[in-house]
Amino acid sequence: MxxxxxxxxxxxxxxxxxxxxxxxxxxxxxxxxxxxxxxxxxxxxxxxxxxxxxxxxxxxxxxxxxxxxxxxxxxxxxxxxxxxxxxxxxxxxxxxxxxxxxxxxxxxxxxxxxxxxxxxxxxxDVDAIRDFHSAYSLHDRTRTFLKVQDGCDYHCSFCTIPRARGKSRSNTIAKVLADARQIAAAGVKEIVLTGVNLGDFGKSDPDNPHHQETLLELMQALDGVEGIERFRLSSIEPNLLTLDIIQFVAQSAKWMPHFHIPLQSGSNRILGLMRRRYRRELYAEKVQTILQYIPDCAIGVDVIVGFPTESDADFQQTVDFLESLPVSYLHVFTYSERAHTPALTLKPSVPMDIRHQRNAILRRLSASKHEAFVKRFAGTIRPVLFESRARTITETSEQKVMEGYTDNYIRVQAPYRESWINRIIDWPIT
Missing domain, CATH: 3.40.50.12160 (Methylthiotransferase, N-terminal domain)
Structure with a gap:
């Protein structure tokens, strides 16, 4: 073999x-x-x-x-x-x-x-890529990442993904449902939908047009799949996160109160140079709308530091904006020069030591945001899906613990119990 x-x-x-x-x-x-x-x-x-x-x-x-x-x-x-x-x-x-x-x-x-x-x-030739290939992870985890969309028609000035994965294209709802049922048959309890530009779900091959399905229609169809108890969106662009999607998640028992929404910069000037399709005002409006309908929702944010021409004032606008937003955590990326991207033509570039300093500042802000979010729920009980991985508390300890995530994406630890693996347990947040 x-x-x-x-x-x-x-x-x-x-x-x-x-x-x-x-x-x-x-x-x-x-x-x-x-x-x-x-x-x-x-x-x-x-x-x-x-x-x-x-x-x-x-x-x-x-x-x-x-x-x-x-x-x-x-x-x-x-x-x-x-x-x-x-x-x-x-x-x-x-x-x-x-x-x-x-x-x-x-x-x-x-x-x-x-x-x-x-x-x-x-x-x-990347322009010749037309086929969509279904894929999902299926190992020993309680969560599965299910690919439903690939490629991207956005051309952000810092990004190589359209050249690496081609034009936006999607699976069909019927085929996604078939994948979800296979995943359910394997005993998995949670599915995370993934894609390059997930909110763009539904685009088909232009040479083979059909009714353009939507992400909301997909979410509604998945809501009825037996055996899967939880669904999440991996990430969605703020301009593609509609009120209908937010309201649907708010009333669904299976779609978790959790959104991850790329921001990239809190400076409108930098957002324009990045060729992003929104401005900070729209982003703030989306966050407010989510919390209006889903007060306990976790909201994650992608942000890039050190983009070319980002001044101290631009960065401070990002810091101030993020401090003002009731979000739960940040994923902070340091800008990296990529060949054949329009951002390479923008001058001046930000020195690498300043990029790292700004990254550290936002990571500290992320820790503060996450701590405040968790403290909001201290003393409450949330449903936790426990994973199979066990580990000891310290190198010298023999006491094993297990981890899992609440519905609103708070990671918790509990004493290891084999019978709790892949089960949703009501657990007090401390």
């Missing part, structure tokens, strides 16, 4: 796709390892990200690590980095195959033909 090990970099979407690739190879008779250091394998597949230079660097480091550990192995690189810079990856010593976005889901076919050759590239 041949063996294959996977390593995933980047977003939830990548994890969903890696899991699906693993199941495809298992069906072909491979033994699949979920981590590269689990055992020495015949084949290693790296599913890459290219959002930052750090992600590119990490990919190169992993390739070198694999070849030290298993010099006779076959190394396959796919994902966004592979689509954007295939020649660069193919030149790395030890890489046998580079698969672009259109070839990723033909992995088994390529492995059947592959010999120990250096740097063969199977890529494509």
């Amino acid at each position: 041949k063996t294959v090990a996977f390593h995933t970099l980047g977003c939830k979407l990548n994890f969903a796709e890696t899991s699906t690739l693993g199941r495809m190879l298992e069906a072909e008779g491979y033994r699949v390892f979920r981590q590269i250091d689990e055992a020495v394998a015949d084949v290693y597949v790296i599913n890459t990200c290219s959002v930052t230079e750090q992600a590119d660097r990490e990919c190169r480091q992993i390739i070198r690590r694999i070849k030290r550990m298993a010099p006779q192995s076959v190394v396959v690189v796919t994902g966004c980095y592979a689509q954007l810079r295939p020649q660069e990856i193919a030149a790395i010593d030890g890489v046998n195959l580079v698969l672009g976005a259109a070839e990723k889901f033909r992995l088994t076919e390529h492995l059947q033909k592959l010999e120990h050759e250096q740097g063969r590239i199977c890529s494509c």
